[in-house]
Amino acid sequence: MTRLDAVVVGAGPNGLSAAVTLARAGLRVQLLEAHDQVGGGLSSAGLTLPGFVHDLGSAIHPLAVASPAFRQWPLHAFGLRWVYPEVPAAQTLPGGRSVLLRRDLDATAESLGRDGAAWRRLLGPLVADWEGLLHDILRPLLRVPGHPVTLARFGLRALPPAEALGRALLRTPEARALWAGLAAHSALPLSTPGTSAMTLVLAVLAHAVGWPLPAGGAQAFADALRAYFEHLGGEVLTGVRVDGPRDLPPARVTLVDSSPGVLLRLLGDRAPAAYRAQLEGFRYGAGIQKFDYALSGPVPWASPDLVRAGTVHVGGSFAEIVHSEAGWRSERPYVLAAQPSLFDAGRAPQGQHTFWAYAHTPNGSAADVAPQVEAQLERFAPGFGERVLARHVTTAPQLQAFSPVFGGGDVNGGASTLWGLLARPNLAVTPYRTPVRGMYLCSSSAPPGGGIHGMAGHNAALTALSDEFGIGEVP
Numbered sequence: 001m002t003r004l005d006a007v008v009v010g011a012g013p014n015g016l017s018a019a020v021t022l023a024r025a026g027l028r029v030q031l032l033e034a035h036d037q038v039g040g041g042l043s044s045a046g047l048t049l050p051g052f053v054h055d056l057g058s059a060i061h062p063l064a065v066a067s068p069a070f071r072q073w074p075l076h077a078f079g080l081r082w083v084y085p086e087v088p089a090a091q092t093l094p095g096g097r098s099v100l101l102r103r104d105l106d107a108t109a110e111s112l113g114r115d116g117a118a119w120r121r122l123l124g125p126l127v128a129d130w131e132g133l134l135h136d137i138l139r140p141l142l143r144v145p146g147h148p149v150t151l152a153r154f155g156l157r158a159l160p161p162a163e164a165l166g167r168a169l170l171r172t173p174e175a176r177a178l179w180a181g182l183a184a185h186s187a188l189p190l191s192t193p194g195t196s197a198m199t200l201v202l203a204v205l206a207h208a209v210g211w212p213l214p215a216g217g218a219q220a221f222a223d224a225l226r227a228y229f230e231h232l233g234g235e236v237l238t239g240v241r242v243d244g245p246r247d248l249p250p251a252r253v254t255l256v257d258s259s260p261g262v263l264l265r266l267l268g269d270r271a272p273a274a275y276r277a278q279l280e281g282f283r284y285g286a287g288i289q290k291f292d293y294a295l296s297g298p299v300p301w302a303s304p305d306l307v308r309a310g311t312v313h314v315g316g317s318f319a320e321i322v323h324s325e326a327g328w329r330s331e332r333p334y335v336l337a338a339q340p341s342l343f344d345a346g347r348a349p350q351g352q353h354t355f356w357a358y359a360h361t362p363n364g365s366a367a368d369v370a371p372q373v374e375a376q377l378e379r380f381a382p383g384f385g386e387r388v389l390a391r392h393v394t395t396a397p398q399l400q401a402f403s404p405v406f407g408g409g410d411v412n413g414g415a416s417t418l419w420g421l422l423a424r425p426n427l428a429v430t431p432y433r434t435p436v437r438g439m440y441l442c443s444s445s446a447p448p449g450g451g452i453h454g455m456a457g458h459n460a461a462l463t464a465l466s467d468e469f470g471i472g473e474v475p
């Protein structure tokens with residue numbers, strides 16, 4: 001048997017994009033995945049009743065359609081089709097009201113009344129150069145910026161805590177609640193410096209590219225990546241868990257789409273003590289508890305506008321969301337929800353619907369938050385409970401057992417604090433490299449962090465190609 005050029009351990013979105021990047025360069029690549037299907041946090045299954053398709057991890061994919069890697073690949077030829085909800089995201093408000101984050105920046109600004117001008121000022125210039133912005137932030141941060149003006153503009157506003165920036169820039173309850181609902185994606189208390197970064201990126205993407213979902217579910221996207229990889233000559237082995245160095249097939253390079261802890265296990269005694277100590281100190285953000293529902297009809301939102309949105313941030317006000325995210329033990333939790341079958345009919349039997357939702361919990365907590373989550377849903381959608389045909393719950397420890405990347409149930413694969421983004425998993429100019437030649441980390445525990453963009457895998461693969469094969473440059 002000819003020796004492999006490259007092995008990729010783990011077929012999450014980052015493992016898949018690493019494998020595709022290496023195969024596109026003409027390498028002989030093998031991709032190993034513990035589960036029977038590829039995708040990791042980008043996969044779907046029938047968790048509830050026959051005919052209902054649920055996304056196990058990601059549901060909504062703004063970073064994927066903006067990703068410099070995914071955008072350049074012909075994934076549509078391998079079955080990927082994007083579905084765009086009319087409204088990217090919405091925020092519930094007390095009194096059966098809501099506020100919409102529309103695709104159009106001006107329409108959103110107009111709907112925000114006296115905060116419209118502030119919204120335009122904050123986001124307009126970033127939306128105008130969104131490609132430049134993403135080029136500079138979807139890679140290790142210790143780099144000379146390619147778009148310094150945009151990056152400086154972003155950085156000034158990204159550094160403060162989302163709570164402080166929201167209070168300073170916005171006045172109306174509607175705009176403030178919208179801001180807090182976006183900020184809560186960070187899985188950190190909104191008083192944490194740097195939480196404005198994810199808030200801004202999500203808002204910019206809503207206006208620049210939309211927040212779409214793959215027709216058929218997240219699995220269709222992962223399967224398209226797999227099919228493209230196989231078309232390029234790559235080999236996928238599923239049902240293969242790599243537990244230690246002896247499980248690794250010989251290859252010139254090995255890329256690991258897993259946690260820093262698993263990486264250390266695979267490096268074994270080749271990892272120097274200092275590197276081991278750095279990775280053992282790797283920190284995670286909040287965990288989540290996730291709820292997948294099979295419903296007899298659409299969610300009966302008190303605000304009828306909410307059926308226009310793919311994503312709904314459920315929570316009453318700026319203060320309520322700030323409180324909920326401060327310790328993740330609130331009686332009125334912030335609930336992040338998606339309603340895919342409203343826009344993609346194939347996800348559920350005719351007239352019935354899927355509903356995807358999660359609330360943050362302390363990292364690693366298995367405490368049942370269903371009563372609080374369902375009380376919140378009932379508050380903003382009276383009669384919700386009567387539509388529930390079946391429910392599937394995933395706790396934070398179960399999520400970690402599904403993929404070690406989601407340590408303690410953290411969907412971002414590591415805390416998105418300023419330090420957590422800079423030193424991911426350690427402070428280095430090119431943190432995909434390990435001290436062991438030929439071994440690389442390519443998961444969301446490396447830059448740029450969580451989300452379906454494939455850029456950790458792509459950048460790690462480009463680094464390996466340059467280091468070991470003399471192909472191209474380190475990104």
Ligand SMILES: Cc1cc2nc3c(=O)[nH]c(=O)nc-3n(C[C@H](O)[C@H](O)[C@H](O)COP(=O)(O)OP(=O)(O)OC[C@H]3O[C@@H](n4cnc5c(N)ncnc54)[C@H](O)[C@@H]3O)c2cc1C
Nearest residue numbers: 010012013014034040041057058059060242403444451452
């Ligand atoms: C509930 C939830 C909701 C989310 N929602 C969104 C969303 O709407 N939009 C969005 O952009 N992002 C979302 N995310 C985040 C996104 O899913 C993750 O950032 C992304 O999946 C991380 O990709 P990854 O490849 O780094 O890791 P993973 O997706 O975890 O993939 C790692 C893969 O490697 C395999 N693996 C690991 N170790 C080994 C080993 N030793 N041997 C063999 N195989 C191994 C695992 O089985 C897994 O398949 C969500 C995540 C979760 C959990």
